[in-house]
Amino acid sequence: MLSKIVRTVTNEFMLFILVFGFYIIAHGHLTPGGGFQGGAVIVSGVVMLLVAFNSQELKKTLHERVLSIMESTGALIFIALAFAGIGTAFCYNFLVGSPIFGRIPATGPNPGDIWTGGVIPLMNFAVGLKVIAGLSAVVLAMALFSSGEEIEE
Amino acid sequence: MDHIPFNFPFLAAALLVGVSFYIIIFKKNLIKLIMGVAMLAAGVNLFLVSLGFRAGGAAPIYTNVTEGPMVMPVPQALTLTSIVINVAVLALMLTMVIHIYRHTGSLDSEKSRKMKG
Amino acid sequence: MAALITHSPILIIAIPLLAAFLTLPIGMASKKARNALVIVSLTFVAFLVFALARDISINGIHIYTLGATSPDLTTPTGFMVPVRIILEVDGMSILMGIIWSIVSLAAAIYSLSHIASETGQNRFYTLLLLMVTGGFGMMFTGDLFNLFVFLEIASISGAALIAFRTRSADTQEGGFKYIVVSAIAGLMVLFAIGLLYAQYNLLNIGALAQVIQYTTLDKIALALLLIAFAMKTGMVPLHLWFPDAYSVAPASITGMLVITSHACMYAAFRVCFTLYGGVIDAPVVGWILIVFGLLTMFVGVTMAVYQKDVMRFMSYHAISQLGYMWVGVGVGLAVLGNPALLATYGRDAISGGIFHILNHAMYKPLLFFTGGALFHYTGTRDLTKMGGLAHKMKWTTILYIIGTLSISGIPPLNGFSSKILIYESVFRFNPILTITGIIVSILTLASFTKAFHSAFMGAELPEYKEGKEVPKSMIIAMMILAAGIVFITLFPSLIVDWAIHPAADALIDQGAYINAVTGAVP
Amino acid sequence: MRRITGLIALIVLVGFLVWGVLPPIMHDFGYPDASDMDDYIIQNAQEETGSNNVVTSVVFDYRLLDTLGEATILFTAAMGVLLLLRTEKRRKEGS
Numbered sequence: 001m002l003s004k005i006v007r008t009v010t011n012e013f014m015l016f017i018l019v020f021g022f023y024i025i026a027h028g029h030l031t032p033g034g035g036f037q038g039g040a041v042i043v044s045g046v047v048m049l050l051v052a053f054n055s056q057e058l059k060k061t062l063h064e065r066v067l068s069i070m071e072s073t074g075a076l077i078f079i080a081l082a083f084a085g086i087g088t089a090f091c092y093n094f095l096v097g098s099p100i101f102g103r104i105p106a107t108g109p110n111p112g113d114i115w116t117g118g119v120i121p122l123m124n125f126a127v128g129l130k131v132i133a134g135l136s137a138v139v140l141a142m143a144l145f146s147s148g149e150e151i152e153e
Numbered sequence: 154m155d156h157i158p159f160n161f162p163f164l165a166a167a168l169l170v171g172v173s174f175y176i177i178i179f180k181k182n183l184i185k186l187i188m189g190v191a192m193l194a195a196g197v198n199l200f201l202v203s204l205g206f207r208a209g210g211a212a213p214i215y216t217n218v219t220e221g222p223m224v225m226p227v228p229q230a231l232t233l234t235s236i237v238i239n240v241a242v243l244a245l246m247l248t249m250v251i252h253i254y255r256h257t258g259s260l261d262s263e264k265s266r267k268m269k270g
Numbered sequence: 271m272a273a274l275i276t277h278s279p280i281l282i283i284a285i286p287l288l289a290a291f292l293t294l295p296i297g298m299a300s301k302k303a304r305n306a307l308v309i310v311s312l313t314f315v316a317f318l319v320f321a322l323a324r325d326i327s328i329n330g331i332h333i334y335t336l337g338a339t340s341p342d343l344t345t346p347t348g349f350m351v352p353v354r355i356i357l358e359v360d361g362m363s364i365l366m367g368i369i370w371s372i373v374s375l376a377a378a379i380y381s382l383s384h385i386a387s388e389t390g391q392n393r394f395y396t397l398l399l400l401m402v403t404g405g406f407g408m409m410f411t412g413d414l415f416n417l418f419v420f421l422e423i424a425s426i427s428g429a430a431l432i433a434f435r436t437r438s439a440d441t442q443e444g445g446f447k448y449i450v451v452s453a454i455a456g457l458m459v460l461f462a463i464g465l466l467y468a469q470y471n472l473l474n475i476g477a478l479a480q481v482i483q484y485t486t487l488d489k490i491a492l493a494l495l496l497i498a499f500a501m502k503t504g505m506v507p508l509h510l511w512f513p514d515a516y517s518v519a520p521a522s523i524t525g526m527l528v529i530t531s532h533a534c535m536y537a538a539f540r541v542c543f544t545l546y547g548g549v550i551d552a553p554v555v556g557w558i559l560i561v562f563g564l565l566t567m568f569v570g571v572t573m574a575v576y577q578k579d580v581m582r583f584m585s586y587h588a589i590s591q592l593g594y595m596w597v598g599v600g601v602g603l604a605v606l607g608n609p610a611l612l613a614t615y616g617r618d619a620i621s622g623g624i625f626h627i628l629n630h631a632m633y634k635p636l637l638f639f640t641g642g643a644l645f646h647y648t649g650t651r652d653l654t655k656m657g658g659l660a661h662k663m664k665w666t667t668i669l670y671i672i673g674t675l676s677i678s679g680i681p682p683l684n685g686f687s688s689k690i691l692i693y694e695s696v697f698r699f700n701p702i703l704t705i706t707g708i709i710v711s712i713l714t715l716a717s718f719t720k721a722f723h724s725a726f727m728g729a730e731l732p733e734y735k736e737g738k739e740v741p742k743s744m745i746i747a748m749m750i751l752a753a754g755i756v757f758i759t760l761f762p763s764l765i766v767d768w769a770i771h772p773a774a775d776a777l778i779d780q781g782a783y784i785n786a787v788t789g790a791v792p
Numbered sequence: 793m794r795r796i797t798g799l800i801a802l803i804v805l806v807g808f809l810v811w812g813v814l815p816p817i818m819h820d821f822g823y824p825d826a827s828d829m830d831d832y833i834i835q836n837a838q839e840e841t842g843s844n845n846v847v848t849s850v851v852f853d854y855r856l857l858d859t860l861g862e863a864t865i866l867f868t869a870a871m872g873v874l875l876l877l878r879t880e881k882r883r884k885e886g887s
Contacts, residue, residue, distance in 0.1 A: 028848050029845050029848050029849075030844050031216055031845065036233065068294055069294075069295060069298075076291050078863055079287060079291060082856060082860060089337055089341045090284065092337050093853050102842070103842065106838075109215050109219070111216065116843060117841065117848075118841060120852045123859075124852070130863055131866060133870075134866050135866075135870075137874060138873045141874055142244075142251070144877075157821050159814065159815070162821055163818055163821060164810065167809040167813045170461070174802055178801075186450065190454065194453075194457055197457050200464050203821065205824075207824065208822035208823060213846035213847055215844040215845075216845070225824065226834065226846040227830055227850055229850075230847055230851045231415055231467075233847075233851060233862075234851075234859065239453075240866070240869070241422075241426060241868065242422070244872075244873055245449055246450070248872070249446040249876065250446065251877075252436055253446065256439030287860075336856065337853060350828075351828045351829050353832055353833060354854055355855055355858065397868065400871075403864070407861065416855075416861070419861035419865070420861060423864055423865055423868060426872065430872030430876065433876055468818065468819065469825055469826065472829060
């Protein structure tokens with residue numbers, strides 16, 4: 001465990017990292033970014049926590065079992081959204097033109113509208129959840145294992 | 154930025170691939186081997202993403218862009234996929250190396266290889 | 271039912287994937303429910319594969335465009351180039367799909383008792399289902415980059431499963447070698463895809479085949495693709511990792527890994543015949559495949575003779591048998607540009623190679639499963655420490671004999687019917703190839719008889735007096751594959767007419783594959 | 793022996809790659825030979841998928857199966873890592 005200064009700064013910064021990652025995930029269809037990138041940003045925050053505190057400390061709040069279930073949930077939402085279009089074809093973007101995220105932007109450069117993109121924003125969230133849970137689980141498992149701690153199945 | 158001599162980005166990618174193959178073939182340390190695979194992935198990704206560049210093109214995002222040509226979006230999507238795949242591969246490789254080190258106490262690929270066929 | 275058939279290519283890929291995502295939450299609640307989920311989903315997938323096979327034998331190539339307004343709309347309206355990912359299932363793909371569905375179901379049933387005493391079963395079944403997804407994806411996709419993605423899914427889950435038993439260093443090394451080889455092969459495939467994309471701005475195999483020029487870059491891409499896929503199948507100069515990885519995996523996974531290497535072989539054939547079919551320098555590439563195939567046959571079997579580890583011994587035989595397929599299909603490729611020769615023996619050579627894939631996919635997993643049964647019973651893989659096991663393991667002995675006779679090509683069994691097809695057609699191309707094949711076959715029989723003798727025959731050893739035959743589910747899994755062998759043995763001509771010749775024709779007939787993508791505008 | 797074969801293979805491979813990416817064979821950097829598919833996507837992505845970010849529309853619409861596979865690979869890797877780093881307590885026979 002590092003010094004108190006580092007721990008305090010880490011705690012404060014974690015909030016900004018979460019907000020920034022969430023922003024990248026939510027605006028994936030308008031600005032550079034998306035589920036993978038935003039998820040990776042948030043996981044970098046988790047790694048920062050892992051460095052500042054030690055892995056046993058972190059294990060009390062982030063449990064592998066929870067992370068596994070989160071990851072499965074994200075994956076299930078993703079594949080369910082892909083399955084939902086099967087009335088026309090698998091992976092069909094069935095929300096374009098509907099009230100939820102269904103607006104179509106003007107062709108050509110425009111300022112951007114958050115309610116566009118059909119299933120894309122929803123999928124970004126599913127992927128973001130999955131990336132956060134998956135990569136945190138990997139990093140945490142490696143840290144715990146190399147510190148000699150046993151992991152539950 | 155109109156014309157880059159010797160196709161420099163492609164050349165860099167090819168050389169990166171060459172260096173990483175050198176590491177993979179000749180280095181004995183398993184961690185170095187993993188670094189070689191990571192560099193190979195970096196070289197291939199650099200090659201893929203530079204395929205899509207068009208001179209003077211903007212990023213293919215319509216939000217507040219100025220009119221003009223755009224670079225090709227598909228190579229960027231392919232590169233994104235490839236990067237994520239390589240993260241997964243590296244994570245699994247490192248896990249196995251942790252185990253190999255636990256069991257044999259060594260990272261040398263010559264020493265740890267007990268059975269030869 | 272009609273809708274089910276229309277969507278079946280993607281359902282065959284997506285249902286194991288959905289089941290894999292559900293396995294962990296369900297497995298935490300109940301083990302029985304998890305096992306039922308695995309078996310039921312794989313059975314349903316097998317049913318879909320057979321339904322799709324029937325549809326293909328009636329209606330020809332099945333096309334599925336993902337995310338389009340209609341699944342058979344391959345190119346956007348008023349546009350000539352396919353933009354979306356297209357799944358394309360023809361005679362060859364569906365044959366591989368049938369093999370994969372049978373073997374994966376047998377492997378899942380076998381695992382039920384083979385790994386029953388190990389920890390981490392939930393994740394084991396998750397990875398098994400993901401591997402099934404990857405295999406089906408590789409077989410059914412019509413898009414090069416998608417092929418790469420599914421290749422990686424199959425490789426990564428396969429590597430994790432090879433290293434499943436973490437207590438020994440050997441398993442970790444085997445898994446590590448497998449994943450390094452897979453990663454390098456995957457990146458070489460990706461580089462080749464980049465080279466093709468740079469010139470034609472296409473990723474679809476059919477559309478690329480239509481415009482491909484065979485420029486210098488295309489030749490480099492062909493070399494990279496062939497080296498990568500040959501490396502994954504364990505072709506001889508690049509085979510050193512193969513026995514290390516295959517011998518340490520749980521036996522059910524080894525059976526499945528054999529089929530993933532067939533899937534890589536299928537991808538290599540797809541590249542040679544479909545992607546480059548019209549422009550390829552056929553005799554040169556064909557001879558390269560033949561020479562390395564012969565080397566593979568010979569080196570594999572000579573290395574196998576010395577092995578004491580039963581799984582390692584069988585892995586070297588797997589390498590050797592893969593050589594037959596390279597030779598058979600290589601001869602067909604060498605005469606691809608000559609319609610007369612192709613009709614007289616080329617088509618038969620390709621059919622022989624493909625038939626051998628089918629046969630090998632039945633008897634090699636069976637042999638690996640019997641090897642796993644021996645390990646289950648004795649706790650060792652060392653042949654010299656075994657003996658007299660026929661007294662206790664009657665079923666395993668019978669199944670091992672079936673597998674042995676089949677792999678050595680003893681006349682009534684299925685291994686013979688495919689080998690004779692290869693021998694006859696290859697003899698007219700070059701007699702030396704046939705002679706080598708027969709020598710390798712004799713060596714195979716000799717080494718398997720020796721292994722049989724040391725494991726099963728002789729007096730009962732004191733340390734193996736206690737104990738029973740392996741559990742029922744392992745016997746059932748082996749029975750499924752043995753039933754496949756018996757079926758092919760009884761009706762070889764039926765199989766050749768219904769499955770093998772359509773598959774060979776699908777490889778030869780490049781035009782039909784291209785037309786299915788670019789011509790099918792409704 | 794192994795060193796020499798390795799060195800020859802390496803030199804041949806790198807030679808071909810470097811020769812292949814130089815101008816007469818490869819297109820000039822920044823001036824691709826063909827771009828039909830990408831032009832179609834750039835022109836129609838907004839209308840067909842409603843997304844301003846064309847790369848995202850490729851990733852999550854035109855090539856969604858690749859992304860599904862990619863997410864699956866991440867899932868596979870997490871599963872694999874947690875499988876390999878599990879506790880090795882012998883559980884009692886049977887499940």
